[in-house]
Amino acid sequence: MLKTFYQFLMTKRNPGSSDPIAEFANNAFYDQSFPKQLTDFDELSKYLEENADYLPTMTIFDEVWKQYQEDM
Template identity: 80%
Template sequence: MSVSKTFYQFLMTQRNPESYDPISEFANNAFYDQAFPKQSTNFDELSKYLELNGNYLPSMTIFDETWQKYLDSNAH
């Protein structure tokens, strides 16, 4: 499967400062995370990073849901 954009690029399309949706909040917070692995398309790398550094992410389930949306968006 060829990936057209990085997870971070996809995540930035979910940003909405007016929204309290968990995925929007994740995107808003990741935008301010200077160390976020912006070039990564690897689930394990991103998951490990967020487990260690994603204190702004209240649940890894939010990452899992966002990752699935990312895969779906690249399937088209």
């Protein structure tokens, strides 16, 4: 079964960490509007650019997306 990006991102959570990827995952966890079912880069990217002020740079998303692709 294909894992959604959100499901993959949640494996990166670490509430005590200051790692940017862990912080992204922690903040996405609390984002009630995060599109949890998406697997499409463009749709996720658009959502994050427009709504995720907790993500300081899209480079973090790009890095996690690359890991997500490798994991699939």
